[in-house]
Amino acid sequence: xxxxxxxxxxxxxxxxxxxxxxxxxxxxxxxxxxxxxxxxxxxxxxxxxxxxxxxxxxxxxxxxxxxxxxxxxxxxxxxxxxxxxxxxxxxxxxxxxxxxxxxxxxxxxxxxxxxxxxxxxxxxxxxxxxxxxxxxxxxxxxxxxxxxxxxxxxxxxxxxxxxxxxxxxxxxxxxxxxxxxxxxxxxxxxxxxxxxxxxxxxxxxxx
Amino acid sequence: xxxxxxxxxxxxxxxxxxxxxxxxxxxxxxxxxxxxxxxxxxxxxxxxxxxxxxxxxxxxxxxxxxxxxxxxxxxxxxxxxxxxxxxxxxxxxxxxxxxxxxxxxxxxxxxxxxxxxxxxxxxxxxxxxxxxxxxxxxxxxxxxxxxxxxxxxxxxxxxxxxxxxxxxxxxxxxxxxxxxxxxxxxxxxxxxxxxxxxxxxxxxxxx
Numbered sequence: 001x002x003x004x005x006x007x008x009x010x011x012x013x014x015x016x017x018x019x020x021x022x023x024x025x026x027x028x029x030x031x032x033x034x035x036x037x038x039x040x041x042x043x044x045x046x047x048x049x050x051x052x053x054x055x056x057x058x059x060x061x062x063x064x065x066x067x068x069x070x071x072x073x074x075x076x077x078x079x080x081x082x083x084x085x086x087x088x089x090x091x092x093x094x095x096x097x098x099x100x101x102x103x104x105x106x107x108x109x110x111x112x113x114x115x116x117x118x119x120x121x122x123x124x125x126x127x128x129x130x131x132x133x134x135x136x137x138x139x140x141x142x143x144x145x146x147x148x149x150x151x152x153x154x155x156x157x158x159x160x161x162x163x164x165x166x167x168x169x170x171x172x173x174x175x176x177x178x179x180x181x182x183x184x185x186x187x188x189x190x191x192x193x194x195x196x197x198x199x200x201x202x203x204x205x206x207x
Numbered sequence: 208x209x210x211x212x213x214x215x216x217x218x219x220x221x222x223x224x225x226x227x228x229x230x231x232x233x234x235x236x237x238x239x240x241x242x243x244x245x246x247x248x249x250x251x252x253x254x255x256x257x258x259x260x261x262x263x264x265x266x267x268x269x270x271x272x273x274x275x276x277x278x279x280x281x282x283x284x285x286x287x288x289x290x291x292x293x294x295x296x297x298x299x300x301x302x303x304x305x306x307x308x309x310x311x312x313x314x315x316x317x318x319x320x321x322x323x324x325x326x327x328x329x330x331x332x333x334x335x336x337x338x339x340x341x342x343x344x345x346x347x348x349x350x351x352x353x354x355x356x357x358x359x360x361x362x363x364x365x366x367x368x369x370x371x372x373x374x375x376x377x378x379x380x381x382x383x384x385x386x387x388x389x390x391x392x393x394x395x396x397x398x399x400x401x402x403x404x405x406x407x408x409x410x411x412x413x414x
Binding site: 086128129132137144145146150152154158160168190206 | 293297298299300332335336339340343344346347350351352353354355356357358359361362363365367369370371372373375397401404405407408409411412413
Protein backbone atom coordinates (compact mmCIF):
# COMPACT_ATOMS: atom_id res chain seq x y z
CA UNK A 1 0.00 0.00 0.00
CA UNK A 2 1.43 3.39 -0.99
CA UNK A 3 2.55 5.60 1.88
CA UNK A 4 1.58 8.95 0.42
CA UNK A 5 -1.97 8.80 -0.79
CA UNK A 6 -5.22 10.69 -0.44
CA UNK A 7 -8.96 10.23 -0.19
CA UNK A 8 -11.22 11.32 -3.00
CA UNK A 9 -14.43 12.98 -2.03
CA UNK A 10 -16.71 11.54 -4.68
CA UNK A 11 -19.93 12.60 -3.00
CA UNK A 12 -20.88 9.02 -2.15
CA UNK A 13 -21.07 7.45 1.28
CA UNK A 14 -17.46 6.37 1.65
CA UNK A 15 -17.57 3.71 4.35
CA UNK A 16 -15.02 1.59 2.53
CA UNK A 17 -12.56 4.45 2.46
CA UNK A 18 -12.89 5.12 6.16
CA UNK A 19 -12.45 1.55 7.25
CA UNK A 20 -9.41 1.13 5.01
CA UNK A 21 -7.98 4.32 6.47
CA UNK A 22 -8.39 2.95 9.98
CA UNK A 23 -6.54 -0.20 9.04
CA UNK A 24 -3.64 1.90 7.79
CA UNK A 25 -3.54 3.91 11.00
CA UNK A 26 -3.50 0.75 13.09
CA UNK A 27 -0.74 -0.74 11.00
CA UNK A 28 1.36 2.40 11.29
CA UNK A 29 0.82 2.52 15.03
CA UNK A 30 1.85 -1.09 15.30
CA UNK A 31 4.97 -0.49 13.26
CA UNK A 32 5.88 2.51 15.41
CA UNK A 33 5.33 0.49 18.54
CA UNK A 34 7.46 -2.39 17.29
CA UNK A 35 10.26 0.02 16.29
CA UNK A 36 10.16 1.71 19.71
CA UNK A 37 10.21 -1.65 21.45
CA UNK A 38 13.19 -2.81 19.40
CA UNK A 39 15.08 0.45 20.04
CA UNK A 40 14.05 0.31 23.69
CA UNK A 41 15.22 -3.28 24.02
CA UNK A 42 18.67 -2.60 22.62
CA UNK A 43 18.97 0.56 24.69
CA UNK A 44 17.77 -1.28 27.80
CA UNK A 45 20.59 -3.77 27.23
CA UNK A 46 23.05 -0.87 27.09
CA UNK A 47 21.54 0.57 30.27
CA UNK A 48 21.92 -2.73 32.12
CA UNK A 49 25.55 -2.98 30.94
CA UNK A 50 26.04 0.61 32.15
CA UNK A 51 24.67 -0.35 35.58
CA UNK A 52 26.97 -3.39 35.88
CA UNK A 53 29.99 -1.32 34.79
CA UNK A 54 29.16 1.21 37.49
CA UNK A 55 29.01 -1.53 40.12
CA UNK A 56 32.43 -2.82 39.01
CA UNK A 57 33.84 0.72 38.98
CA UNK A 58 32.57 1.28 42.52
CA UNK A 59 34.46 -1.81 43.67
CA UNK A 60 37.66 -0.81 41.89
CA UNK A 61 37.67 2.81 43.07
CA UNK A 62 36.91 1.89 46.67
CA UNK A 63 39.72 -0.66 46.42
CA UNK A 64 42.17 1.86 44.93
CA UNK A 65 41.37 4.51 47.49
CA UNK A 66 41.61 2.18 50.48
CA UNK A 67 44.81 0.47 49.27
CA UNK A 68 46.43 3.89 48.94
CA UNK A 69 44.96 5.02 52.28
CA UNK A 70 46.33 2.02 54.16
CA UNK A 71 49.71 1.99 52.38
CA UNK A 72 52.20 2.40 55.18
CA UNK A 73 55.54 0.93 55.98
CA UNK A 74 57.76 1.28 59.01
CA UNK A 75 61.35 0.17 58.62
CA UNK A 76 62.58 -2.32 61.23
CA UNK A 77 65.47 -0.09 62.35
CA UNK A 78 65.40 3.33 63.95
CA UNK A 79 67.69 5.85 65.55
CA UNK A 80 67.23 7.47 68.93
CA UNK A 81 65.22 10.38 67.50
CA UNK A 82 63.85 9.07 64.28
CA UNK A 83 61.76 6.18 63.07
CA UNK A 84 61.77 5.57 59.34
CA UNK A 85 58.21 5.45 58.16
CA UNK A 86 56.39 6.10 54.91
CA UNK A 87 52.67 6.66 54.55
CA UNK A 88 50.35 8.10 51.96
CA UNK A 89 50.14 11.33 53.97
CA UNK A 90 53.85 11.96 53.44
CA UNK A 91 53.05 12.75 49.80
CA UNK A 92 50.57 15.54 48.98
CA UNK A 93 49.93 13.87 45.62
CA UNK A 94 48.88 10.63 47.30
CA UNK A 95 46.58 12.59 49.63
CA UNK A 96 45.00 14.16 46.55
CA UNK A 97 44.68 10.66 45.08
CA UNK A 98 42.90 9.23 48.14
CA UNK A 99 40.47 12.16 48.35
CA UNK A 100 39.75 12.28 44.60
CA UNK A 101 39.17 8.56 44.20
CA UNK A 102 36.95 8.56 47.29
CA UNK A 103 34.92 11.36 45.68
CA UNK A 104 34.73 9.32 42.47
CA UNK A 105 33.46 6.27 44.38
CA UNK A 106 30.81 8.38 46.12
CA UNK A 107 29.76 9.88 42.79
CA UNK A 108 29.40 6.39 41.31
CA UNK A 109 27.12 5.33 44.18
CA UNK A 110 25.01 8.47 43.71
CA UNK A 111 24.81 7.85 39.94
CA UNK A 112 23.27 4.39 40.39
CA UNK A 113 19.66 5.73 40.67
CA UNK A 114 20.10 7.59 37.37
CA UNK A 115 21.42 4.42 35.80
CA UNK A 116 18.34 2.54 37.10
CA UNK A 117 16.10 5.22 35.57
CA UNK A 118 17.74 4.58 32.18
CA UNK A 119 17.00 0.85 32.58
CA UNK A 120 13.35 1.52 33.38
CA UNK A 121 12.95 4.18 30.69
CA UNK A 122 15.59 3.38 28.03
CA UNK A 123 14.40 6.12 25.65
CA UNK A 124 14.52 9.01 28.16
CA UNK A 125 17.08 11.60 27.07
CA UNK A 126 17.56 13.70 30.21
CA UNK A 127 19.06 11.10 32.61
CA UNK A 128 21.38 9.89 29.81
CA UNK A 129 22.64 13.41 29.14
CA UNK A 130 23.12 14.10 32.85
CA UNK A 131 25.07 10.86 33.23
CA UNK A 132 27.26 11.54 30.17
CA UNK A 133 28.22 15.06 31.24
CA UNK A 134 28.89 14.20 34.88
CA UNK A 135 30.77 11.04 33.86
CA UNK A 136 33.02 13.21 31.68
CA UNK A 137 33.81 15.58 34.54
CA UNK A 138 34.48 12.70 36.94
CA UNK A 139 36.62 10.95 34.29
CA UNK A 140 38.82 14.04 34.30
CA UNK A 141 39.15 13.96 38.10
CA UNK A 142 39.99 10.24 38.08
CA UNK A 143 42.56 10.60 35.31
CA UNK A 144 44.21 13.59 36.94
CA UNK A 145 44.53 11.72 40.25
CA UNK A 146 45.85 8.58 38.55
CA UNK A 147 48.31 10.54 36.37
CA UNK A 148 49.67 12.59 39.25
CA UNK A 149 50.07 9.55 41.50
CA UNK A 150 51.70 7.63 38.64
CA UNK A 151 54.29 10.39 38.22
CA UNK A 152 55.18 10.22 41.91
CA UNK A 153 55.23 6.41 41.96
CA UNK A 154 57.57 6.49 38.95
CA UNK A 155 59.81 8.91 40.81
CA UNK A 156 59.76 6.74 43.94
CA UNK A 157 60.83 3.77 41.85
CA UNK A 158 63.48 5.38 39.65
CA UNK A 159 64.38 8.67 41.27
CA UNK A 160 65.80 11.50 39.19
CA UNK A 161 69.57 11.85 39.14
CA UNK A 162 69.42 15.31 37.54
CA UNK A 163 67.68 16.81 40.54
CA UNK A 164 69.15 14.48 43.18
CA UNK A 165 65.76 13.00 43.99
CA UNK A 166 66.73 9.53 45.20
CA UNK A 167 64.45 6.51 44.72
CA UNK A 168 62.86 5.33 47.96
CA UNK A 169 61.52 1.98 46.79
CA UNK A 170 64.69 0.12 47.78
CA UNK A 171 63.88 0.98 51.38
CA UNK A 172 60.10 1.10 51.25
CA UNK A 173 59.34 -1.79 48.90
CA UNK A 174 55.94 -2.73 50.34
CA UNK A 175 54.79 0.87 50.39
CA UNK A 176 55.75 1.28 46.73
CA UNK A 177 53.98 -1.95 45.87
CA UNK A 178 50.76 -0.76 47.48
CA UNK A 179 50.83 2.65 45.82
CA UNK A 180 51.54 1.11 42.41
CA UNK A 181 48.56 -1.21 42.86
CA UNK A 182 46.33 1.74 43.71
CA UNK A 183 47.47 3.60 40.57
CA UNK A 184 46.82 0.56 38.36
CA UNK A 185 43.34 0.16 39.87
CA UNK A 186 42.58 3.84 39.24
CA UNK A 187 43.74 3.45 35.62
CA UNK A 188 41.36 0.52 35.14
CA UNK A 189 38.52 2.65 36.47
CA UNK A 190 39.50 5.30 33.87
CA UNK A 191 38.92 2.68 31.15
CA UNK A 192 35.55 1.89 32.74
CA UNK A 193 34.58 5.55 32.60
CA UNK A 194 35.51 5.76 28.91
CA UNK A 195 33.25 2.74 28.28
CA UNK A 196 30.44 4.38 30.28
CA UNK A 197 30.71 7.54 28.17
CA UNK A 198 30.69 5.54 24.92
CA UNK A 199 27.60 3.63 26.11
CA UNK A 200 25.82 6.88 26.95
CA UNK A 201 26.74 8.36 23.57
CA UNK A 202 25.38 5.33 21.69
CA UNK A 203 22.23 5.33 23.80
CA UNK A 204 21.70 9.04 23.13
CA UNK A 205 21.89 8.90 19.37
CA UNK A 206 18.83 8.58 17.16
CA UNK A 207 18.24 5.03 15.94
CA UNK B 208 -6.74 16.96 5.22
CA UNK B 209 -6.32 13.75 7.15
CA UNK B 210 -2.77 12.49 7.41
CA UNK B 211 -3.55 8.79 7.24
CA UNK B 212 -5.71 8.10 4.24
CA UNK B 213 -5.87 5.78 1.28
CA UNK B 214 -6.66 5.76 -2.44
CA UNK B 215 -9.65 3.96 -3.82
CA UNK B 216 -9.25 2.20 -7.08
CA UNK B 217 -12.58 3.00 -8.72
CA UNK B 218 -11.54 1.92 -12.20
CA UNK B 219 -11.78 5.44 -13.60
CA UNK B 220 -8.98 7.62 -14.95
CA UNK B 221 -7.88 9.17 -11.67
CA UNK B 222 -6.00 12.32 -12.67
CA UNK B 223 -7.56 14.33 -9.85
CA UNK B 224 -6.40 11.79 -7.31
CA UNK B 225 -2.86 11.92 -8.52
CA UNK B 226 -2.61 15.69 -8.44
CA UNK B 227 -4.13 15.81 -4.95
CA UNK B 228 -1.69 13.13 -3.87
CA UNK B 229 1.19 15.25 -5.12
CA UNK B 230 0.01 18.21 -3.10
CA UNK B 231 -0.02 16.10 0.04
CA UNK B 232 3.47 14.76 -0.66
CA UNK B 233 4.76 18.28 -1.17
CA UNK B 234 3.18 19.46 2.06
CA UNK B 235 4.68 16.56 3.97
CA UNK B 236 8.09 17.19 2.46
CA UNK B 237 7.84 20.86 3.35
CA UNK B 238 6.90 20.06 6.94
CA UNK B 239 9.78 17.63 7.22
CA UNK B 240 12.14 20.13 5.68
CA UNK B 241 11.08 22.89 8.08
CA UNK B 242 11.50 20.60 11.09
CA UNK B 243 14.91 19.46 9.86
CA UNK B 244 15.94 23.05 9.19
CA UNK B 245 14.96 24.12 12.71
CA UNK B 246 16.81 21.18 14.31
CA UNK B 247 19.62 21.55 11.80
CA UNK B 248 19.98 25.27 12.48
CA UNK B 249 20.47 24.82 16.19
CA UNK B 250 22.76 21.86 15.63
CA UNK B 251 24.69 23.77 12.97
CA UNK B 252 25.29 26.49 15.56
CA UNK B 253 26.66 23.85 17.94
CA UNK B 254 28.87 22.46 15.15
CA UNK B 255 30.32 25.91 14.39
CA UNK B 256 31.02 26.46 18.09
CA UNK B 257 32.67 23.01 18.13
CA UNK B 258 34.89 24.03 15.21
CA UNK B 259 35.95 27.31 16.88
CA UNK B 260 36.68 25.50 20.16
CA UNK B 261 38.89 23.08 18.27
CA UNK B 262 40.83 25.94 16.69
CA UNK B 263 41.35 27.51 20.11
CA UNK B 264 42.38 24.15 21.58
CA UNK B 265 44.92 23.67 18.77
CA UNK B 266 46.50 27.00 19.65
CA UNK B 267 46.60 26.23 23.36
CA UNK B 268 48.00 22.70 23.01
CA UNK B 269 50.70 23.75 20.53
CA UNK B 270 51.58 26.57 22.92
CA UNK B 271 51.71 24.23 25.94
CA UNK B 272 53.83 21.66 24.14
CA UNK B 273 56.32 24.18 22.75
CA UNK B 274 56.62 26.13 26.01
CA UNK B 275 57.47 22.87 27.79
CA UNK B 276 59.78 21.81 24.95
CA UNK B 277 61.77 25.03 25.04
CA UNK B 278 61.85 25.29 28.84
CA UNK B 279 65.53 25.32 29.65
CA UNK B 280 67.70 27.18 32.08
CA UNK B 281 71.44 27.24 32.54
CA UNK B 282 72.71 28.69 35.78
CA UNK B 283 75.32 31.47 35.44
CA UNK B 284 77.89 29.62 37.51
CA UNK B 285 79.65 26.33 36.87
CA UNK B 286 82.39 24.16 38.26
CA UNK B 287 85.29 22.72 36.30
CA UNK B 288 83.38 19.55 35.44
CA UNK B 289 79.78 20.47 35.75
CA UNK B 290 77.41 23.06 34.36
CA UNK B 291 74.09 23.41 36.12
CA UNK B 292 71.34 23.10 33.60
CA UNK B 293 67.70 22.07 33.65
CA UNK B 294 65.65 21.14 30.61
CA UNK B 295 62.42 19.29 29.97
CA UNK B 296 64.39 16.18 28.99
CA UNK B 297 65.81 15.89 32.52
CA UNK B 298 62.34 14.81 33.65
CA UNK B 299 60.70 11.74 32.08
CA UNK B 300 57.30 13.14 33.08
CA UNK B 301 57.93 16.34 31.14
CA UNK B 302 59.03 14.30 28.10
CA UNK B 303 55.76 12.40 28.36
CA UNK B 304 53.98 15.74 28.59
CA UNK B 305 55.63 17.16 25.44
CA UNK B 306 54.92 14.02 23.39
CA UNK B 307 51.33 13.61 24.64
CA UNK B 308 50.32 17.20 24.11
CA UNK B 309 51.92 17.17 20.65
CA UNK B 310 49.82 14.08 19.84
CA UNK B 311 46.74 15.90 21.15
CA UNK B 312 47.47 18.91 18.92
CA UNK B 313 47.91 16.65 15.87
CA UNK B 314 44.67 14.86 16.70
CA UNK B 315 42.85 18.19 16.90
CA UNK B 316 44.13 19.19 13.45
CA UNK B 317 43.02 15.83 12.04
CA UNK B 318 39.59 16.18 13.69
CA UNK B 319 38.88 19.49 11.91
CA UNK B 320 37.52 17.80 8.73
CA UNK B 321 35.05 15.80 10.83
CA UNK B 322 34.00 19.00 12.56
CA UNK B 323 33.44 20.61 9.14
CA UNK B 324 31.31 17.63 8.10
CA UNK B 325 29.10 18.21 11.15
CA UNK B 326 28.70 21.87 10.08
CA UNK B 327 27.71 20.86 6.55
CA UNK B 328 25.47 18.01 7.68
CA UNK B 329 24.34 18.90 11.21
CA UNK B 330 22.00 15.92 11.51
CA UNK B 331 24.55 13.24 10.58
CA UNK B 332 25.07 10.87 13.50
CA UNK B 333 28.25 9.01 12.51
CA UNK B 334 30.80 11.90 12.49
CA UNK B 335 29.37 13.18 15.78
CA UNK B 336 29.73 9.79 17.42
CA UNK B 337 33.29 9.38 16.09
CA UNK B 338 34.22 12.82 17.39
CA UNK B 339 32.67 12.18 20.81
CA UNK B 340 34.44 8.86 21.35
CA UNK B 341 37.85 10.00 20.10
CA UNK B 342 37.53 13.27 22.05
CA UNK B 343 36.94 11.22 25.20
CA UNK B 344 40.06 9.12 24.63
CA UNK B 345 42.17 12.20 23.86
CA UNK B 346 40.73 13.99 26.91
CA UNK B 347 42.12 11.15 29.00
CA UNK B 348 45.57 11.50 27.43
CA UNK B 349 45.57 15.28 27.95
CA UNK B 350 44.44 15.01 31.55
CA UNK B 351 46.97 12.30 32.37
CA UNK B 352 49.81 14.40 30.90
CA UNK B 353 48.66 17.54 32.69
CA UNK B 354 48.15 15.74 36.00
CA UNK B 355 51.53 13.99 35.91
CA UNK B 356 53.35 17.20 34.96
CA UNK B 357 51.46 19.10 37.67
CA UNK B 358 52.64 16.59 40.29
CA UNK B 359 56.28 17.09 39.24
CA UNK B 360 55.92 20.88 39.03
CA UNK B 361 54.45 20.86 42.55
CA UNK B 362 57.40 18.78 43.72
CA UNK B 363 59.88 21.14 42.01
CA UNK B 364 58.27 24.07 43.79
CA UNK B 365 57.80 22.60 47.26
CA UNK B 366 60.00 19.52 47.45
CA UNK B 367 59.20 16.75 49.89
CA UNK B 368 61.01 16.80 53.19
CA UNK B 369 59.90 13.25 54.07
CA UNK B 370 61.83 11.75 51.16
CA UNK B 371 64.57 14.38 51.02
CA UNK B 372 63.49 15.53 47.58
CA UNK B 373 64.64 19.16 47.62
CA UNK B 374 62.80 21.89 45.69
CA UNK B 375 64.71 23.10 42.64
CA UNK B 376 62.70 26.21 41.84
CA UNK B 377 64.89 28.44 44.00
CA UNK B 378 67.74 27.72 41.58
CA UNK B 379 65.81 27.20 38.35
CA UNK B 380 63.13 29.86 38.69
CA UNK B 381 62.61 30.51 34.97
CA UNK B 382 62.45 26.81 34.16
CA UNK B 383 59.79 26.28 36.83
CA UNK B 384 57.86 29.27 35.52
CA UNK B 385 57.82 27.85 31.99
CA UNK B 386 56.76 24.36 33.07
CA UNK B 387 53.99 25.77 35.28
CA UNK B 388 52.69 27.81 32.34
CA UNK B 389 52.65 24.70 30.16
CA UNK B 390 50.67 22.78 32.81
CA UNK B 391 48.15 25.59 33.14
CA UNK B 392 47.71 25.73 29.35
CA UNK B 393 47.17 21.96 29.22
CA UNK B 394 44.57 22.25 31.99
CA UNK B 395 42.70 24.89 29.99
CA UNK B 396 42.68 22.55 26.99
CA UNK B 397 41.17 19.87 29.28
CA UNK B 398 38.26 22.24 29.95
CA UNK B 399 37.93 22.77 26.19
CA UNK B 400 37.70 19.03 25.64
CA UNK B 401 34.98 18.70 28.28
CA UNK B 402 33.03 21.43 26.43
CA UNK B 403 33.58 19.63 23.11
CA UNK B 404 32.20 16.40 24.57
CA UNK B 405 29.16 18.17 26.04
CA UNK B 406 28.50 19.82 22.64
CA UNK B 407 28.70 16.46 20.87
CA UNK B 408 26.35 14.89 23.42
CA UNK B 409 23.76 17.64 22.99
CA UNK B 410 24.06 17.43 19.20
CA UNK B 411 23.62 13.64 19.30
CA UNK B 412 20.44 13.59 21.33
CA UNK B 413 17.02 13.42 19.75
CA UNK B 414 15.29 16.79 19.59
